[in-house]
Amino acid sequence: GAGSVANTPEAGDVEYLAPVTIGGQTVNMDFDSGSSDLWVFNTQLSLNTLSGHMAYNPAQSSTFQLLPGSTFSISYGDGSGAAGNVGTDTVNIGGATVTGQAIELATDVSTSFVTDTQSTGLIGLAFSKLNTVKPVQQKTFFDNALATLPEPVFTADLRHNAAGTYEFGAIDSTKFSGPLAWTPVNTTSGFWQFTSQAFAVGGGAPSTSVPGGQAIADTGTTLMLADQSVVDGYYSQVQGAVNNATVGGVTFPCSATLPDLQIDVGGTMATVRGDDINFAPVDQTGTTCFGGLQATTVQPQIYGDIFFKSNFVAFNGGNNSLGVAPH
Ligand SMILES: CC1CCN(C(=N)N)CC1
Numbered sequence: 318g319a320g321s322v323a324n325t326p327e328a329g330d331v332e333y334l335a336p337v338t339i340g341g342q343t344v345n346m347d348f349d350s351g352s353s354d355l356w357v358f359n360t361q362l363s364l365n366t367l368s369g370h371m372a373y374n375p376a377q378s379s380t381f382q383l384l385p386g387s388t389f390s391i392s393y394g395d396g397s398g399a400a401g402n403v404g405t406d407t408v409n410i411g412g413a414t415v416t417g418q419a420i421e422l423a424t425d426v427s428t429s430f431v432t433d434t435q436s437t438g439l440i441g442l443a444f445s446k447l448n449t450v451k452p453v454q455q456k457t458f459f460d461n462a463l464a465t466l467p468e469p470v471f472t473a474d475l476r477h478n479a480a481g482t483y484e485f486g487a488i489d490s491t492k493f494s495g496p497l498a499w500t501p502v503n504t505t506s507g508f509w510q511f512t513s514q515a516f517a518v519g520g521g522a523p524s525t526s527v528p529g530g531q532a533i534a535d536t537g538t539t540l541m542l543a544d545q546s547v548v549d550g551y552y553s554q555v556q557g558a559v560n561n562a563t564v565g566g567v568t569f570p571c572s573a574t575l576p577d578l579q580i581d582v583g584g585t586m587a588t589v590r591g592d593d594i595n596f597a598p599v600d601q602t603g604t605t606c607f608g609g610l611q612a613t614t615v616q617p618q619i620y621g622d623i624f625f626k627s628n629f630v631a632f633n634g635g636n637n638s639l640g641v642a643p644h
């Protein structure tokens with residue numbers, strides 16, 4: 318059946334965690350539509366590494382089975398990563414259940430995961446072709462669930478500093494306004510990738526020639542990383558916006574009024590609210606603020622949580638499409 322869980326932003330909306338029950342043990346995990354491994358903090362890790370974390374204990378699960386000889390190793394865009402061995406267990410997310418799900422048991426995790434004590438690991442929701450388990454690649458939870466879900470979908474409802482929802486198997490139309498705008502997904506990269514080749518600022522004239530013109534929908538990235546042409550076009554309309562090499566991106570006075578950004582999603586313009594683009598102060602006095610829209614020099618563009626805070630997104634694994642609507 319369908320499954321629905323509340324998600325909760327960490328401080329500053331840095332990442333969004335939701336409960337996952339593995340072999341009867343419920344832990345909070347980071348749902349990441351930009352990767353395809355389900356890995357957890359577990360009792361193999363040292364007590365120092367585990368300090369402050371929840372952990373999965375396979376020995377306490379009557380349904381755990383080791384996958385002998387299987388290993389995983391994953392590194393993320395920010396240089397963080399994890400590696401370890403692999404087993405299977407039953408995974409239940411708000412009622413949506415998969416038996417025999419690959420559970421990747423970290424024996425090594427990078428520092429940023431150790432210090433992020435609220436997160437017990439990641440649940441990857443991109444395409445299984447990106448899964449890192451060897452010698453036999455494993456499937457994501459969503460891939461395994463597809464055949465038994467009422468509808469072959471999961472949805473992301475992320476909010477600024479407030480609880481939202483991840484749902485599997487149904488689209489709750491009370492969570493967004495107007496019709497969902499659907500766009501085909503190109504699965505070649507293994508990401509939820511779509512065409513995005515235009516933008517407009519504050520309702521102004523659209524620019525329709527964004528280089529590369531591709532983007533991915535990525536719940537596991539905090540910000541919205543767009544082509545330099547989008548970033549320059551947007552912040553040219555923000556008084557006092559500067560590229561601040563010291564902090565590593567565009568900043569502006571926290572008092573600035575930020576225009577909305579309209580951005581192309583497969584031919585439909587989606588809106589990212591200006592106040593969602595004011596991400597966080599960089600100083601104690603709250604004078605200078607860091608932009609939620611920043612530049613990426615690589616393709617595809619990465620539309621992360623900043624985009625999701627203004628847009629409800631449905632991921633359709635039945636026909637490989639994305640549905641987007643304001644919320
Ligand atoms: C393309 C990159 C986007 C950020 N990542 C992620 N959410 N796991 C890594 C891949």
Ligand SMILES: CC1CCN(C(=N)N)CC1
Pocket residue numbers: 332347349352393394395397429430433439537538
């Ligand atoms: C995909 C992302 C998840 C969160 N990350 C982290 N805690 N270091 C970065 C990678």
